Amino acid sequence: MAAGELRLGLIGLGTVGSSVVQLLTQNADAITRKTGRGLRLTAVASRSLHTKPHPDLGAARIGTDPFAIVRDPDVDVVIELIGGIEPARALVLEALTRGKPVVTANKALLALHGEEIFVAAEKAGVPICFEAAVAGGIPIIRTLREGLAADRNRALFGIVNGTCNYILTKMSDEGQEFETVLHAAQAQGLAEADPSFDIDGIDAAHKLTLLSMLAFGVRVPFTAVYTEGIRHVSQSDILFAREFGYAIKLLAIAKDETDGIDVRVHPTMIPLRSLLAEVSGAYNAIFVQGEALGSSLYFGRGAGGMPTAMSVLADVIELARNLVGAHGVRVPALGLFWKDLRVAPLRPIADLQSEYYLRFMAVDRPGVLAKIAGILGEHDISIAAVIQRDRSDGDVTVPLVMRTHLASERKLKAALTLVDDLPIVQGKSVSIRIEENFG
Ligand SMILES: NC(=O)c1ccc[n+]([C@@H]2O[C@H](COP(=O)([O-])OP(=O)(O)OC[C@H]3O[C@@H](n4cnc5c(N)ncnc54)[C@H](OP(=O)(O)O)[C@@H]3O)[C@@H](O)[C@H]2O)c1
Structure with a gap:
């Protein structure tokens, strides 16, 4: 040339x-x-x-x-x-x-x-x-490739899909349900006519594939990224999360741990006091933890x-x-x-250890809490906090909400399958992973 x-x-x-x-x-x-x-x-x-x-x-x-x-x-x-x-x-x-x-x-x-x-x-x-x-x-590619090149990055947490962040922010600020906010966002051109790429977490998973390879110098096939979207997050989950002191965000998470690489996209409860919880609307932010630098945060317009x-x-x-x-x-x-690029084991989601938020719609009857807690206990899942609401007139079921201590994802899934089969529980239980350890 x-x-x-x-x-x-x-x-x-x-x-x-x-x-x-x-x-x-x-x-x-x-x-x-x-x-x-x-x-x-x-x-x-x-x-x-x-x-x-x-x-x-x-x-x-x-x-x-x-x-x-x-x-x-x-x-x-x-x-x-x-x-x-x-x-x-x-x-x-x-x-x-x-x-x-x-x-x-x-x-x-x-x-x-x-x-x-x-x-x-x-x-x-x-x-x-x-x-x-x-x-x-946000110049995050250049930052990871050059600005942070001398560091050993340990973890990365990103709010990288503006549509999901906009929907979750609106649900949180205005008390509206997911479908209502999604339709309004589509009418304003803030969400695609077919929003599945965004709200099912696929777009965030595409971005996480690239971010994790850059952050850790490791090969990450897109198929290794566990991907879960925000369709099942309800208004009541947002309210209960707040009672526990958390916001719900769709996070793209990558961790370089001793036994492998964790790459996952899912709704996540993060402390309300954390900087990422403050990232609202269509904005994006990426929080990086490195051994030498410690924590750093990159924030700005993620699209447009x-x-x-x-x-x-x-x-x-x-x-x-x-x-x-x-x-x-x-x-x-x-x-x-x-x-x-390193070839490192990519950990399946079942190997995850996390704290969880759980919501069951249960019949308001004595012994229900003991029954569910019993199944969780048999799977080594211990409960850190419980919220149980009184029944309003006409309600058949009431939400029973729990926060767990650190538990195995594999065991949790097995326990929830049993709980969902109980006649005293209606519908499918909701579980949201909690991330505590970042600013
Ligand atoms: N929009 C954002 O905020 C944003 C942010 C970050 C990254 N991106 C990425 O940037 C890229 C472009 O996004 P965009 O939002 O600009 O998309 P867009 O508005 O849909 O524009 C795509 C353009 O490419 C044309 N096109 C599509 N297929 C073609 C083909 N086979 N031959 C010739 N022209 C073709 C389209 O023509 P028609 O007019 O006929 O459809 C349209 O003009 C995508 O990879 C997207 O993921 C977008």
Whole structure:
């Protein structure tokens, strides 16, 4: 690649792609000063480019075929912002094979096909950058790869899905049920028409796959991430959690423990006094615990056109600075080359030891508490606190809520299966894991 102007090819002109064009135009002079060379958008492809409104694309060549961008001799760097797996995967692989650095915001693609793509990038000696793929505008990728590179990270806790955090915040602040808040969020464009990727925890699990590999230098396949969403969290769980002194958040958790790596996404009760409990609405935050640094927290806008475009262009600026005169992967995408990533045991969720919040809908009859507590006791689960409400007129069942001491997930699941079969218990019990040990 010749020094001088860096020529960019953009694929996808949706929320993020349009903002990239705007920000590049808006801050062109400042970016040139920072990189010492001009950045020029030479080609743009997007499916509905001729039918949907889009920002001014200046003199860029425009079209609808994304492969034309990858194959364009006037494109030095490919920016992939279409999302999804295909054709994004084929486009990224072809760009790398052709020696063109790639900038992408596509966490699904990297979580599911990371090994293939990172290894292809290393083989070609071409960088692939993905700051925008996790937590939008928060520079967490660069922080883990470079800022914290000298530390030994032990744990990471992230609020990395704005939709879930918005829903749980609204439920908590306004006392509304999950479905009501979800429908309102969809009406305002804050949740997708098909929200399952977000509310079932899949999007957070994609991000956690990347974060945990970066944080611990270990290989983490997406399939190893235990994933549970927020559909079953009810208003009463939020109120009881508060009585116990906790907030409920969808947390992406990664821990590097002596006997293996823990990677899981699930609703989690965290102390109300903790900093993460204060992260509200559509904001994201990642809390990292390292041996040398101790605790650090990274907070900001985790989505949206401009914050995400800012991260996309930060990658482009890094490329512009480092690619003058020559190619070459100076900093591997994950901080380590793929062959150097550790292969560590990934602990199944059944091996987890945690404290739990439990809620049963039980018939209000003498002996019910003793019966449930008996089953839990037989499975070595001891109860730290209980809340039992009086029955209101017309209620057949009452909520019986407990907080346990540290217990085995495997034993808890076995006990709950027995409790759920009791005629005095209605519906399925609810269990939420509790995390105490972070700021
Ligand atoms: N939005 C955010 O806040 C955010 C935050 C972080 C990361 N991301 C990631 O950024 C990427 C882009 O997200 P987005 O929100 O900008 O998506 P979007 O608004 O749906 O935009 C995607 C664009 O790509 C175009 N496209 C899709 N498939 C194509 C194909 N095969 N060929 C050519 N063009 C194609 C779409 O065309 P049509 O107009 O015809 O659909 C649309 O213009 C995704 O990987 C997403 O996960 C987004």
